[in-house]
Amino acid sequence: MIKVSETAKSKVAQLMSEEGFDAARDFVRVGVKSGGCSGLSYELNFDNTTQQDDKLFEDNGVKIIVDKKSFLYLVGTTLEYSGGLNGKGFVFNNPNANRTCGCGESFSL
Numbered sequence: 187m188i189k190v191s192e193t194a195k196s197k198v199a200q201l202m203s204e205e206g207f208d209a210a211r212d213f214v215r216v217g218v219k220s221g222g223c224s225g226l227s228y229e230l231n232f233d234n235t236t237q238q239d240d241k242l243f244e245d246n247g248v249k250i251i252v253d254k255k256s257f258l259y260l261v262g263t264t265l266e267y268s269g270g271l272n273g274k275g276f277v278f279n280n281p282n283a284n285r286t287c288g289c290g291e292s293f294s295l
Contacts, residue, residue, distance in 0.1 A: 188252065188263050188264070189245045190246040190248045190250070193266060194265045201232070215233040216230055216256065218260065
């Protein structure tokens with residue numbers, strides 16, 4: 187399961203609305219791809235369709251879909267949003283990551 191913090195929930199709802207998605211009906215698609223300075227990087231997009239191998243979760247009122255392969259890397263992850271002086275953006279707190287890069291956008295197991 188993937189959890190969503192209160193700050194991430196608010197930002198997701200705002201951004202979905204700005205991009206023409208409905209937070210009550212549509213999804214946040216979270217994934218992992220090869221790349222980044224630590225080997226794997228996170229992907230986060232909005233979507234209104236699911237694929238056959240997607241897993242669907244809902245936490246804190248946010249619907250999240252993850253493809254089967256990415257799910258193995260993301261179990262137990264919390265999606266947060268940081269708007270502090272050190273930068274703005276979504277942050278993945280992933281207990282499975284052994285090493286992360288300085289910007290927090292990539293990781294390795």
